[in-house]
Amino acid sequence: MNENDRRDHWEKVYVDKSDFHLSGYEEVPSASLELAEHAGINSASVVIDIGGGTSRFAECLIDRGVRDVSVLDLSRSALDANRSRLGLRGKDVTWLVADITTWKSERQYDLWHDRAVFHFLVKEKDRAAYLDCLNKAVKAGGHAIIATFVPDGPEKCSGLPVERYSPESLSVTLGEAYKLLEYRFDIHVTPWGSEQRFQFSLFEKRKDGSATSGR
Ligand SMILES: C[S@@+](CC[C@H](N)C(=O)[O-])C[C@H]1O[C@@H](n2cnc3c(N)ncnc32)[C@H](O)[C@@H]1O
8 A cells, every 4th residue: 555545545534434433542542651651751751643643642641741742644634633622732732744654753752652553564665664764753762652453463454454563573673772661462442342452562762772673
């Protein structure tokens, strides 16, 4: 799937469905918030939610006093919906309409969060582009939370094929520059009652490590 097809697919998902009907939507992103706390998030942290869509992760960070939050997604409709839900509380959020496989970050972040985006990258070239972006965008000593379906989880998400990971295989994919600090398993139940098994891994970007990825 190329960048245009990907954008059209997700625009259609968000235009056609309410939050409730998006299979992966969480009322409270508990595992992400728990790992963000372990990463030492505080009001001065600079955070980006990759493929944040209409997720409440940004909102929960704002509620915890985090002032510098960015949300990136290739769907403008999703970001517009998220922005309107937040209203004035979201006035300081940076909304970035971009595809993570071609985006060039202009700044560095303390925390990179991605729930259910990396696993859609089933082509080696797209994964390499994502990892290059991650390497450039996360500060040395900063953190990344990446959540994907687990190896025995669903083979598709929102109708698209996914690459599934364990915390260990994701760690190998990210490479030596990232230390796996912690992980959680979580079962998300979709609005129509099927189970999506996720792993959430928290990585620290080594201060001294080279930023070459393992892939
Ligand atoms: C399964 S949804 C997850 C949304 C959100 N992270 C959550 O946990 O509720 C995947 C999201 O990633 C976005 N997305 C998919 N591929 C992307 C890409 N290559 N670059 C940026 N966003 C992407 C979609 O528009 C969608 O909002």
